[in-house]
Amino acid sequence: MNLIAVVDASIKKEGLQDLTMKRTVSSVPFAGRYRLIDFVLSSLVNSGVNTVGVFPCYPLASLLDHIGVGKSWDLDRRKNGLYFLPVTQRDGGISSVGAFAGFEEHLQFFTKSSQPYVIVTNSFVVTQLDYKDMLEKHIKSGADFTEAVSNGVQLKTYILSKDLLVELLQTYLDKQVVSVEDVVNLKKSPYTFNEYEYEGYFAVIDSIQSYFEASLDLLNEDKREQLFLANRPIFTKVKDEPPTRYVSGSHVERALIANGSTIMGTVTDSLISRGVYIKKGARVENCIIMQKSTVEENCDLAYVIADKEVYIGEGVVLHGTPERPIVLRKGASVSKEDLR
């Protein structure tokens, strides 16, 4: 395919702070068994893109551990494949997608590739974009930039020619622009712009509120069927978890549950990640419980987001609201005594 991709995973979202103390936005867990970056990587490989540069930000460990050499996406290749391209951390940083200052540090990634087009995208917008189709429309339009939009919402995904990108990397300071997103938003002359209308699933994850809504939205069959397409599977790091075990006395209604969990209590309208323990008599409603968390006996949780490895002690009652879910940070431990 005559397209290389850049996943700008360096964007920070203030609103997601509780979930990004020890990880980047791109490695925030989503939909039970995935990280946000899985969706863009999967869409790219499902569209036939086999050269992907990931621009991460710090802290890197969680993202590196998750992506590795790209094996889960068949991006561990001799020719092309996955490139991990960390950039110097700058104070303040740039919060728009496709920052030239970062790309500049890896100019060779662009100049050495033989493909004539570049897709610049991000990991906080979850889509099932068909980049191949987008490229075809881009070429047809003859425009310099094509931007993906859905019902007027910007998906922060752009296609341009590699030559144009390299030219911008050499002149962006003079032109007073900072990023691909910036150029497109300014409709900077002398360039021409085209929009690609996308109709499938999308969710912009930029706050706890939007994260919570998009997550619970997946309990709706129509949403789920838009995101989990049989011919465009979402790939993620393999964990070898056994099937989930439902113990006698469990009650589960309308839930999305990943493997390796043990359900003894009651779960309704919730998302449960891998390796979670819901003990006897516990009630979990409208919650997101992430990997390896434990909900002890007789807890009562509603509108709670429990990050990875959270321990919720026996009998704890926590009720958030749909607008303001309670977030328990990674590794937190909550007991009845704490709440008094």
Add this chain to the structure above:
Amino acid sequence: MNNKVVAMLLAGGQGSRLKSLTYTIAKPALPFGGKYRIIDFPLSNCTNSGIETVGVLTQYQPHVLHSYIGLGTPWDLDRRHGGVTMLPPFAEIDGNKWYAGTASAIYQNITFLQSCDPEYVLILSGDHIYKMDYEVLVDYHKEHDADVTISVLEVPWEEASRFGVINVDDQMKVLEFDEKPENPKSNLASMGVYVFTWKKLKEYLEADNLIEESSHDFGKDILPAMMENGEKMIAYPFKGYWKDVGTVDSFWEANMDLLDLNSGLNLHDSGWRIYSSNPQLPPQVINRTGNVQSSMVNEGCVISGEVTKSIIFQKVVVEENAQISESVIMSGATVHKGAKLHRAIVPPGFEVPEGFEIIDQQDKVVLLTDEEVEKWKERGEQ
């Protein structure tokens, strides 16, 4: 463990008593436990025991096994040194040679074994469900300075006559073999897991190959010959869950054992993980009308009916008002609205029609086939 141990995994068996479950796949490839295939257990035991060189001997319907095991990646057996090697029968200058028995399968791969240059050879079977640390077994073999060590399991006395029974002295030295004895003198059953000192094994394999009337079988020929010659044979007492899933009933039982927290077979033990290929599927969905109790459910399932005491493989769809109990539903099967299944085994991809019920079941375990569906249709027309 050093790489002087090579495991040879016998995976050529048909498992004819499993009926239509093994018409097109070898028994070791049989799906088990909602996610696994039987061969995952010995392969994962190798990984967890630090055995890095494994030969897999295939013969009956090998294609699924070969593509499933591939380079051995799920078991960390895709290695530069050692790793997994698939060993189907092959043609030689003096003709084609099928594996006539368990021993001949190993004999015909002597060249492979010599290239590995092992000190010990571990003979495993691809038919059994168990978790075992082979490193402990090999250490035991070394400590006893044995020529062969046979792993044995205490079975209930009334069942002993179904097994190859091993009689031992108080030092665990093997005194006698009894293949399926009428009146067993011991309740120690051979698990079909052996450690041989390679030099000895080679000697006996070569000798056995020259005996025309030999059935070239470990239990029937090699071990008795070693016994006769007074080689040092030791029994290793294995404690833990072990099951030969040779029949439809025992296959069903072993699956049900997974739901019994006291059965000794725990897949949720992260200290001894069973590895398997991982199809990339979304999480399972339990819908508003669904209800799951005392069951195991894998990824990619959509459950809108009632499931109790059952094992549900990946990508199974259970529609509204369907009722499933004490059953095993294999990957990609669909149980349509209102169907009732009790003690059923549903093969991969099978469509259980709307309103289906098993005819004349009593308490038997029923493997669903097109004939069962026909029977039900005919009953409906009467």
